[in-house]
Amino acid sequence: MIRLENVTKSYPGGQEALSGLxxxxxxxxxxxxxxxxxxxxxxxxxLIALIERPTSGQxxxxxxxxxxxxxxxIPAYRRQIGMVFQDHKLLYDRPVFDNVALPLIIAGxxxxxxxxxxxxxxxxxSLLHKEKQSPETLSAGEQQRVGIARAxxxxxxxxxxxxxxxxxxxxxxxxxxxxxxxxxxxxxTLLIASHDISLIDRLGCRRxxxxxxxxxxxxxxxx
Amino acid sequence: xxxTRNADxxxxxxxxxxxxxxxxxxxSTAIGSLGRLVRQPFAxxxxxxxxxxxxxxxxxxxxxxxxxxxxxxxxxNALDFSVFLRQEISVSEAEALARLIRQRADIDTVEFVxxxxxxxxxxxxxxxxxxxxxLPDNPLPxxxxxxxxxxxxxxxxILLQEEIGNLPESDYVxxxxxxxQRFHAILDIxxxxxxxxxxxxGVAIIVIIGNTIRLDIENRxxxxxxxxxxxxxxAFVRRPFLWTGFWYGLFGGLTxxxxxxxxxxxxxxxxxxxxxxxxxxxxxxxxxxxxxAAIIGIGVFLGLFASWFTxxxxxxxxxxx
Numbered sequence: 001m002i003r004l005e006n007v008t009k010s011y012p013g014g015q016e017a018l019s020g021l022x023x024x025x026x027x028x029x030x031x032x033x034x035x036x037x038x039x040x041x042x043x044x045x046x047l048i049a050l051i052e053r054p055t056s057g058q059x060x061x062x063x064x065x066x067x068x069x070x071x072x073x074i075p076a077y078r079r080q081i082g083m084v085f086q087d088h089k090l091l092y093d094r095p096v097f098d099n100v101a102l103p104l105i106i107a108g109x110x111x112x113x114x115x116x117x118x119x120x121x122x123x124x125x126s127l128l129h130k131e132k133q134s135p136e137t138l139s140a141g142e143q144q145r146v147g148i149a150r151a152x153x154x155x156x157x158x159x160x161x162x163x164x165x166x167x168x169x170x171x172x173x174x175x176x177x178x179x180x181x182x183x184x185x186x187x188x189t190l191l192i193a194s195h196d197i198s199l200i201d202r203l204g205c206r207r208x209x210x211x212x213x214x215x216x217x218x219x220x221x222x223x
Numbered sequence: 224x225x226x227t228r229n230a231d232x233x234x235x236x237x238x239x240x241x242x243x244x245x246x247x248x249x250x251s252t253a254i255g256s257l258g259r260l261v262r263q264p265f266a267x268x269x270x271x272x273x274x275x276x277x278x279x280x281x282x283x284x285x286x287x288x289x290x291x292x293x294x295x296x297x298x299x300n301a302l303d304f305s306v307f308l309r310q311e312i313s314v315s316e317a318e319a320l321a322r323l324i325r326q327r328a329d330i331d332t333v334e335f336v337x338x339x340x341x342x343x344x345x346x347x348x349x350x351x352x353x354x355x356x357x358l359p360d361n362p363l364p365x366x367x368x369x370x371x372x373x374x375x376x377x378x379x380x381i382l383l384q385e386e387i388g389n390l391p392e393s394d395y396v397x398x399x400x401x402x403x404q405r406f407h408a409i410l411d412i413x414x415x416x417x418x419x420x421x422x423x424x425g426v427a428i429i430v431i432i433g434n435t436i437r438l439d440i441e442n443r444x445x446x447x448x449x450x451x452x453x454x455x456x457x458a459f460v461r462r463p464f465l466w467t468g469f470w471y472g473l474f475g476g477l478t479x480x481x482x483x484x485x486x487x488x489x490x491x492x493x494x495x496x497x498x499x500x501x502x503x504x505x506x507x508x509x510x511x512x513x514x515x516a517a518i519i520g521i522g523v524f525l526g527l528f529a530s531w532f533t534x535x536x537x538x539x540x541x542x543x544x
Contacts, residue, residue, distance in 0.1 A: 051452070051543050079454035089449045106455045108244040150453070 001027045001158055001189040007057035009043050017043040018213040025191055030184040032200045033193045035210035041193035045162050050074050079107055082151030084161035088143045090135040097131040100149045121153040125179055141172035161192040173199055256466035270435055274475025277428050279482040281421035282518050288410050290508055306367040306387055307395045317365040320392050329375055329383055334368040425525055432471050432529035436464050440537045452543040464534040472526020476519035
């Protein structure tokens, strides 16, 4: 599903966020990327989301070489991927329902279809009863679940998440991870950046450790 | 965790028909943009008023010119000129000349006023009858009052006047309506000036709306970034701003119409008074349907152009970081 070949990303000033990284995530896998802040986790996800382009090397997502995705085609590319952010990135001027419906509106889904899908997505994160509330009135954990509902409402095959539990206490973190686990069980590929190693180990998933832009360790509980 | 509606969530994303989707999107975006304007009534009203005044100014001046033209238009036909004949011309010669001129196609009527009639008329009107009686002989010449036919242009009129002035019998041609032509020339200049002024004001409207939209975009920068991050195209994030521009233009145009009509309403009394003084029937012409539509159309066009221009420039710049 995701393959990185000798990917380097350097910023002006010579600082390298990723250097010669090779990495591969299979379809249906749930993989964590760990490392200290500045190790290159976020950069990796940003390259997959085409927020940035690699300085050299190839990033291949769902058999698409991202270097061939033209600027004009980036929106269509991003619509295939669900994204979850540490700071949720919700729109606070509209209710929960409208936040979750946004990807469907962008995709041009009809109103009736959108309503059913939004409720189904909110149901999966147990927030169906809060659809009319403003995100501001929700707790951090609930806001993150709204963010997740928005990411999965279009049923993407790939979901990437950047520190989705970064602002949450352990109980809420586990709750969020369980939700991710359930998506994985119905076939969604997940790549999640996190520094919470103890939590990851409890889930028993493959873990890729980055340090200074390089692959430092790879832990696969199944091997 | 209830999973009862999972079936809905698993179904693939299916878009409805392209046209109905397009219309639905636009309708909901249009309403959304309108809602934003309504939620900031004071700021919106100020901008709409500025646009309205800017549109109303040239429209009002244009209307004044139009009215001035139609009032003076009734004088347009009164292009009579008087031909004063030489002193030595006799009555029969003058009458013969009148008959001759009358035959021309470009002449409507020729009226012969003999020197005696003219003197009698002058005595009656001037009140100098006794003084005039003292004169040894009549100082006035015979006169022909010529009314050109309606088909004449202002150029052919000048030629006609010259031609008749050059006849051996005529002494002097007096054009009574030269000032009407001068007045029309002045109106033409005013009309030209309005076009230039209106173009400048149009630029002003574009700047006003463009700047407002730019501020709006800056305020919603985060929203735009998030929306782009989850796959929105430039066209999608631009759409609400286009509608904002459209609404500004539409309401600006409608308010401009209201301003012009209010101005006309205020003028009605004074014009009626003037009309009474001249015992004539001067009615103030209002904007006709075409002109009213033009004002609204120009407002909408400028609003759309300004917002499109501004949004296109800024949307490309705002990318998720």
